[in-house]
Amino acid sequence: MSRRVLVTGGASGLGLALTRLMADRGDTVLVVDLADERPGGLPSGVTYRRLDVRSQQDWDAAFAWVREHWGRLDVLVNNAGVATGGRIDVEAMSDWERVVDVNLLGVARGCHTFAGLLKAQRSGHIVNVASLAGLVHGPGMSSYNATKAGVVALSETLSFELAPWHVDVSVVCPAFFRTNLHASFAGKDAAMQEAGMRLITQATVDADHVAAIVLKGVDARKRVILTDRLGRRAWYSKRLARPLYDRMLTAQARRLARRAGADPDDLSS
Template structure:
């Protein structure tokens, strides 16, 4: 039985992971930004170093440590580079990238002392393949992948495993977090999320399997896997697909400008 902390655990993929961990008999601390939540819940804003310190203290006092840290909390964002504002960039960097950094920094001393532990960082297929009109989201998710790879080597001598999760679109409430000036891009992203045939529980099942196998790169669905393989092994095809997407976006933007 493992001791598990999940951020963003009140909804979406986080809630699905919490449910699966609990069903398998693990001790699970669900954390999120709301003041109250389910049993074994702790309010944790990933932007707050103080909240992270409190989470470490809770785990040490109640459990004597932690086995699996799941840095899952995040928001959806995106937009054309000349439309999305710098304030929007600051927000997504602070939550989706620096939130993960803060979690890793907070619990790494615990894992080093234990000589054991597993960090699981939720990125996205957007961390591996980079469609147009998604600069900020692609950038932070690629950063999570890079951070995870770095730590997989850095923490290996201490017996600490690291995994990074890279799913494609799946049905969740993530679309509710989309804000910003590029409303056209926001509408497209929301549609892709809501119309996906995959559920958060489908993705969680693949993530749990990857964690058990101690996989570094966990790609839990076929569309994400195929996109990654296309980029790696058929780069000209990948580039053509990305540029078709960009061309269609240009056509829509020009049509909208003409009224």
């Protein structure tokens, strides 16, 4: 049965990979992204509209389009996001405001806009793309971790809140995979951005691999979708072997400090 699907940030990366898979299986897909004109690479038959997830006006326009052309929505994929990284005393508050507005409030706006429709039709599925950083909170990424943890919390809340109306909610928590997310890095902490770009560009899996796992998780109506062995190991270590988890991330923080030219044990640094 063909579903009607809206994908934010669907012109590239994981959003595009999900769009292709859904279109291949016969879903009717509306992709929204920042480009004014339809980007290349979208499958034929997929509809495109411009939408900035920071703009409630854009969300209202997308809602009006869905009501007029489809009359319903089966799956909302809140995928749009930006990368950021920085130590708390280095990253600017303006960078915090940017990533919160996109990664957290952008997801919240999407859920807020379409929740009423999904409740009224007594069906639907919200898929919020967070990150392993929403579950495992390594050093030097406080703003990114905070937004992705917020998406995890929002998704869990809505999974209970919307369940009486038969609306499912899944949160996707992938580790690093090859995508163009690193192109959105901005901010003052060059050391953290360099480390983040290296983790993304040198990852062993790509967006297509992750998208296939995500789609299986959505079909299975999983509330939390972990996409790789590293993510599962880190998450279970935090839950079941907390001392080991703490030692690992403490060591990671010391390596980060030394790469940035500071020795935590040197009082003069």
